[in-house]
Amino acid sequence: MRVAVPDVLTGYTxxxxxxxxxxxxxxxxxxxxxxxxxxxxxxxxxxRGQLRPHVRIFVNREMIEGLDQPVSANDEVVxxxxxxxx
Amino acid sequence: MSxxxxxxxxxxxxxxxxxxxxxxxxxxxxxxxDLEGLTVLIGTRxxxxxxxxxxxxxxxxxxxxxxxxxxxxxxxADPRDHRTILLAxxxxxxxxxxxxxxxxxxxxxxxxxxxxxxxxxxxxxxDVVEQVFCLAPGLPSEHDTWYAGTSPEGLFRxxxxxxxxxxxxxxxxxPMWMQWTGDGKExxxxxxxxxxxxxxPRDGKHIYIATSSGGCFESEDGGASWKPINQGLVSxxxxxxxxxxxxxxxxxxxxxxxxxxxxxxHCGIYSKRRHDAKWRRIGDNMPRDVGDxxxxxxxxPRDPMTAWVFxxxxxxxxxxxxxxxxxxxxxxxxxxxxxxxxxxxxxxxAWYTVLRQCMAVDDGDPLGVYFGTTNGEVWGSxxxxxxxxxxxxxxPHVYSVETVRLDR
Numbered sequence: 001m002r003v004a005v006p007d008v009l010t011g012y013t014x015x016x017x018x019x020x021x022x023x024x025x026x027x028x029x030x031x032x033x034x035x036x037x038x039x040x041x042x043x044x045x046x047x048r049g050q051l052r053p054h055v056r057i058f059v060n061r062e063m064i065e066g067l068d069q070p071v072s073a074n075d076e077v078v079x080x081x082x083x084x085x086x
Numbered sequence: 087m088s089x090x091x092x093x094x095x096x097x098x099x100x101x102x103x104x105x106x107x108x109x110x111x112x113x114x115x116x117x118x119x120d121l122e123g124l125t126v127l128i129g130t131r132x133x134x135x136x137x138x139x140x141x142x143x144x145x146x147x148x149x150x151x152x153x154x155x156x157x158x159x160x161x162x163a164d165p166r167d168h169r170t171i172l173l174a175x176x177x178x179x180x181x182x183x184x185x186x187x188x189x190x191x192x193x194x195x196x197x198x199x200x201x202x203x204x205x206x207x208x209x210x211x212x213d214v215v216e217q218v219f220c221l222a223p224g225l226p227s228e229h230d231t232w233y234a235g236t237s238p239e240g241l242f243r244x245x246x247x248x249x250x251x252x253x254x255x256x257x258x259x260x261p262m263w264m265q266w267t268g269d270g271k272e273x274x275x276x277x278x279x280x281x282x283x284x285x286x287p288r289d290g291k292h293i294y295i296a297t298s299s300g301g302c303f304e305s306e307d308g309g310a311s312w313k314p315i316n317q318g319l320v321s322x323x324x325x326x327x328x329x330x331x332x333x334x335x336x337x338x339x340x341x342x343x344x345x346x347x348x349x350x351x352h353c354g355i356y357s358k359r360r361h362d363a364k365w366r367r368i369g370d371n372m373p374r375d376v377g378d379x380x381x382x383x384x385x386x387p388r389d390p391m392t393a394w395v396f397x398x399x400x401x402x403x404x405x406x407x408x409x410x411x412x413x414x415x416x417x418x419x420x421x422x423x424x425x426x427x428x429x430x431x432x433x434x435x436a437w438y439t440v441l442r443q444c445m446a447v448d449d450g451d452p453l454g455v456y457f458g459t460t461n462g463e464v465w466g467s468x469x470x471x472x473x474x475x476x477x478x479x480x481x482p483h484v485y486s487v488e489t490v491r492l493d494r
Contacts, residue, residue, distance in 0.1 A: 009180075
């Protein structure tokens, strides 16, 4: 499926703002993204498997409630990385 | 020490190109860097900068930033090969990592497995690495060994030059970890780091560490077990327990006399020999109107009795600026029995702080001393502190200053 990547992570995707990745859940999707774009998963989730602060993931324009949320091939996935601080 | 079982999956290394078209938030965004000779490495809130000295240390040229926008808590060169540089980095909310260059800063790679905690078994709150705070090389005979200290107070080891990091389980999973560190209950506003890692040059299994909310600890078995060594220190809060609950700001070991430790503590300046029962408060000999509160301390590698500190105002709400807003370095040449004020060339009034990793010496003769400030200045002296000049200004908030002589 198509995944929109925030600007702050495009250093991991070779500059691509949209990438393809597969999986039946968000967890699997992030693992597949990491196989294709080394290092990107650890910038989205920490070592406890939790979304890092200010990261949000939307599926078909609805914010996910957990990383085990199912996804399918035609879903639109958008990863948002808010910036804060100075 | 056990291998991690819950670390992020291994990843292929990612090469950051130093030049070219990059996005506005590209993690690899930086100006060209190509370092040579005596170099001052500067970690800042917005990236890494470098000052390269000419042969006589008459002029220093500024390079960088590398990794603009990243918080660089520590920039350290490998004293074993004089060409490798490691950066302890974090970008906003993207979490901690380590960047490495093995070609004098020209190209960089991110660690394939950055420091990350194993899943704790004791219900602690602090179970995620927020910052890689400090980096320390292993022994000269251990070519690729590095240690990293993190916030919360984690200890990690790499045996491949900083590419992959494993928890030092004897510390991170120690049954006393929650009591020793406070598990975040005593966290500083910017986090509670494990900020000092000292490896005995005679015995790589003999290691000291210091943490902000626990104190100083010693291991004689490569990190498998630890004991607190805090007797004699003053605690910032009244408490009955005397083995831990102290606030060393920076602990250093003399390279030629590794049994001699110094520390700048939240509550004074201390020294201790390895088998002494207690730390001795050598800061009591500082002028009363200046006091002995500060963050940083640096030693003369040729003389175990010589040290430099940068006192700060620790009265009422702790402004942490220089006492009376009059910046000065203080030096002892007799192990703390007496101290001399060294402020020639420094501003008459200024309101900055010198943080715990922001004072360093070089290998010149006379010795060079350097410090970085929270208002983005780097000051240097090429005569052991007698005279100072500003080597760089208008940088971001300085988090670390180190030196190295890079061999081309």
